[in-house]
Amino acid sequence: MNKTNPKKAVKELTMMLMYLTRFNESDRFGTNPDITWKGYDFNVINELDEEDYIRQGSHRSKSVAITEEGIKLSQSLLNKYNISDWE
Structure with missing residues (x-):
């Protein structure tokens, strides 16, 4: 198995951590x-x-929205690292 470089x-x-610790606040970013x-x-x-x-919206904000592409990437990374998603 090839090793991943530290930066990547x-x-x-x-x-993955952002995805696994996500939550939902209705309409905060306009698209739920x-x-x-x-x-x-x-x-x-x-x-x-x-x-x-x-x-990010504002760089001063303490939270970010995960895009659809971010969700897809996170799910593929969970699979790559053999980590289960939330049920």
Whole structure:
């Protein structure tokens, strides 16, 4: 099995943690998305935002919205790392 480099691993693991700790607040971002706290490395958060896996809205906000693409990525990463999703 090929090893993942540390930078990529941090990004993937951050996305998975954001996905696994998500919650939903109706209409906060206008489309009723799943959101999560952004207490992670800001450089990683900015990269995930630029790649449209999450949306920060305001950089001052303490939470981010996970996009549909972010959900798909997270689910594939859970499969890659052999982690179960919530039932």
